[in-house]
Amino acid sequence: MGTALNALKMLEYFSSSQPEIGLSHIARLAGLNKATALRHLRALEEFGLIEQNPQTKSYAIGPAALRLAALREIAKPGLDGARQKMQAAMHEVGESLHLTLLEKDTLQTALVVETTQHSVRVSLDPSEIIPVNATASGLCMLSFGPAFLLERLESDTLTRFTEATMTDPKIIRDRVTQIGRAGWTNSNGSFEDGVFGYAAPIFGIDQIAIGTIAIAVPEIRATSARQPLILASLHTLSKELTANFGGQMPETFPTEFHP
Amino acid sequence: MGTALNALKMLEYFSSSQPEIGLSHIARLAGLNKATALRHLRALEEFGLIEQNPQTKSYAIGPAALRLAALREIAKPGLDGARQKMQAAMHEVGESLHLTLLEKDTLQTALVVETTQHSVRVSLDPSEIIPVNATASGLCMLSFGPAFLLERLESDTLTRFTEATMTDPKIIRDRVTQIGRAGWTNSNGSFEDGVFGYAAPIFGIDQIAIGTIAIAVPEIRATSARQPLILASLHTLSKELTANFGGQMPETFPTEFHP
């Protein structure tokens, strides 16, 4: 059902590591007959979503993508779309949410959606710089973000915020590899006492995290009974926000989060 | 021929002035049955090129556009694509080409492709700031670019480069309205003696020029016999480069250039 969709799905095979693909190759990748693959490519090309290199005859994403992206930004500026999705999640889980983005080389709070369902809630100062060693978001970023964050772990001085704060690079590195498998992490009062944080990555185009989404729960409500709901929401958000910012999930990323 | 293309063409109806469109409306715009329009939208939505606002039920460009645009930039960085197209045109007309882009509020040379076919050729210093009153590119930009360029014409001091340089704002304004109708312009040694320039606009997403493409011809080769070829190439470049940078031609723009 949907030839148009089948045609569009051919675009999925272009990636940063493989920005140009030949006809036979893409037909094989998509499991299509060469004839149909060619017709689809021609349709996409006419619209400008695909461009053929006249020399090599192979295909790449076309300039129409730029026009559409510009229109997208007009219709839904990045953070606007993110806020909507976070608000929806907030109503589901009834807790506050934080979106952090990697700006240059620091992790910064970009958006905070506070719960309206509880008077006891976690409030976070926006525009705060997030320590990588003390928060769920930070650890997530170390696991899925650019390598330089992990590399400079030793050279940086890691501040201790509470008793639970990790400051030993070795221990952090162990934790980071764990998170890499799980896809998410939590922090039990390692930044502020009484605050449980659950975080998951938001990926960019090259499948490297550009930020994180976190759900902050006060200790009293951080029961194991509520965890499945929180993890499900977290996973959905991770996917949706990745899409929202034009990113791509790694194939190896778990399809759901387990406690 | 091509359902996929028909589906994609629905995307054409989104614009900066109309970033969200309802089902019935877009069906009417595209001249499609509501049922087919809906199916197309659903296909585009599944791919992420369209997003439905759950509240208003109307549709807008989706986040997949961002991902594709990022991939496009990887495959063909803006100026790379432009250079290729300019090189192709250079072989056709055998003359040097200049691409200028509006950076902030000045017009700057972004790319120069020099002809390999003649030893007498026009060479231009790259990274030069282009005077709006003395060059074909500048005049083009005044005609099709942002309004502030025209507005500040009186307050700026207009340098005289040659005998032919226009320095009277009134005369320039007249010329600019002429160019607005023709779509292109030339300059006969108003910047440097012996250099004929032919220029046309490159449009951005909002149909306002973001730069220009110019063909520079030494006086000896600037015969009226060669003009049709030059104008045809210029028009093609104007369209292609507009697409290359993700822009959109105004509907009122001429479909060909006349002498």
Next chain:
DNA sequence: TAACGAGGTTCATTTAATGAACCACTAACG
């Protein structure tokens, strides 16, 4: 020279797209 895989084409077969009529709902109006 032969064999291979590349891009691209052809055309009988099949499958999926199409659209008129329909439903449910909302807002405006007399």
Next chain:
DNA sequence: CGTTAGTGGTTCATTAAATGAACCTCGTTA
């Protein structure tokens, strides 16, 4: 308070378009 006209969305017999095996041509490699 019923009427009208506008939404968004669905249904299903009809029709038109997508499909793919086989084929062609051309450049590389053995």
